[in-house]
Amino acid sequence: MPEGHTIHRLARDHAAWFVGHALAVASPQGRFAEEAAALDGRVLVGVEAYGKHLLHVWDHPERPYVHVHLGLFGSFRHYKPPGPAPTGTTRLHLVGPTRALHLLGPTACEHLDAAGWAAVRARLGEDPLRPDADPDRAYQRLRRRRRPLAAVLLDQGVIAGLGNVYRAEILFVLGLDPMLPAADLPRPAFDALWALAAALLAEGVRLNRIVVAPTAAPRHPDAPTRRSDRLYVYKRRACRVCGGEIARAELEARRLYWCPRCQRGHDLAPPVDLAAVRGGIGGR
DNA sequence: ATCCGATGTCAAT
DNA sequence: TTGACCTCGGATC
Numbered sequence: 095m096p097e098g099h100t101i102h103r104l105a106r107d108h109a110a111w112f113v114g115h116a117l118a119v120a121s122p123q124g125r126f127a128e129e130a131a132a133l134d135g136r137v138l139v140g141v142e143a144y145g146k147h148l149l150h151v152w153d154h155p156e157r158p159y160v161h162v163h164l165g166l167f168g169s170f171r172h173y174k175p176p177g178p179a180p181t182g183t184t185r186l187h188l189v190g191p192t193r194a195l196h197l198l199g200p201t202a203c204e205h206l207d208a209a210g211w212a213a214v215r216a217r218l219g220e221d222p223l224r225p226d227a228d229p230d231r232a233y234q235r236l237r238r239r240r241r242p243l244a245a246v247l248l249d250q251g252v253i254a255g256l257g258n259v260y261r262a263e264i265l266f267v268l269g270l271d272p273m274l275p276a277a278d279l280p281r282p283a284f285d286a287l288w289a290l291a292a293a294l295l296a297e298g299v300r301l302n303r304i305v306v307a308p309t310a311a312p313r314h315p316d317a318p319t320r321r322s323d324r325l326y327v328y329k330r331r332a333c334r335v336c337g338g339e340i341a342r343a344e345l346e347a348r349r350l351y352w353c354p355r356c357q358r359g360h361d362l363a364p365p366v367d368l369a370a371v372r373g374g375i376g377g378r
Numbered sequence: 379a380t381c382c383g384a385t386g387t388c389a390a391t
Numbered sequence: 392t393t394g395a396c397c398t399c400g401g402a403t404c
Contacts, residue, residue, distance in 0.1 A: 097385050146386075166386040167398050170396075183398065201387065250387085256383045291392040304385075328385085348386090 096164040098255020099298025105143035111193040118189040121173035122180040138274035145254025159211045165201025221254040244272035262328045263306045269363035293373035
């Protein structure tokens with residue numbers, strides 16, 4: 095389930111569990127074995143998230159960084175140590191005083207020096223969750239693309255951290271037509287989009303899941319909410335605002351969900367009360 | 379027991 | 392634009 099909120103939550107948790115401690119490091123799966131050996135017993139000094147990229151910073155003179163990208167189905171699991179024995183698919187196994195961590199199926203898990211990490215960072219756009227983010231820069235980049243806005247929202251070189259769920263939900267909440275050429279997005283609409291993305295991502299970090307729609311009264315007090323109750327359009331059948339059918343289409347190899355009736359806007363035309371959206375966007 | 383999809387990215391074509 | 396890749400679990404047979 096990795097969009098930017100997942101990675102920022104991992105960064106926060108890993109920092110709390112591991113930073114300042116010497117850790118046991120191994121790669122039972124083998125593909126990170128040499129790198130793990132070089133870090134085994136060293137102290138983790140920091141953890142950062144940039145969009146969907148996670149960075150572990152180690153006390154190591156030449157190569158202080160471990161860069162992890164979960165891709166579509168990578169995941170971390172954590173246990174009270176010692177936890178279950180790692181299996182042959184555990185790429186990275188970290189053990190500290192309070193947690194044991196298993197990394198499975200990442201697209202990337204690499205040991206980098208400063209130049210290597212700088213190269214990764216250089217490809218990334220602005221992350222709304224980072225205090226050092228520069229929305230002006232993201233807007234300038236976005237305005238240079240003629241592709242549909244929906245495609246550009248997944249471009250990590252423009253805004254870093256949004257994935258398929260957030261893009262569908264953000265476009266719906268703002269009433270924006272997904273096919274609007276990104277270059278035609280007015281600045282006020284971009285500002286609203288940026289603020290909404292930041293608020294929804296922050297709420298995602300807090301809850302460790304994506305929640306956009308106001309939660310309806312639970313059917314049973316303890317009934318787990320279904321995903322479709324938390325969202326407006328992603329993988330839904332009917333629009334919860336107009337009742338019409340949610341459209342789905344393949345756009346640049348990713349499935350796009352939107353409500354053709356509620357999302358005709360080339361500028362802001364929110365079909366819902368923004369103040370009711372999770373994350374507390376407030377007015378405008 | 380097997381298939382298939384999943385909130386992603388990149389290289390090859 | 393397409394395929395390869397990383398792995399798990401829920402749906403299906």
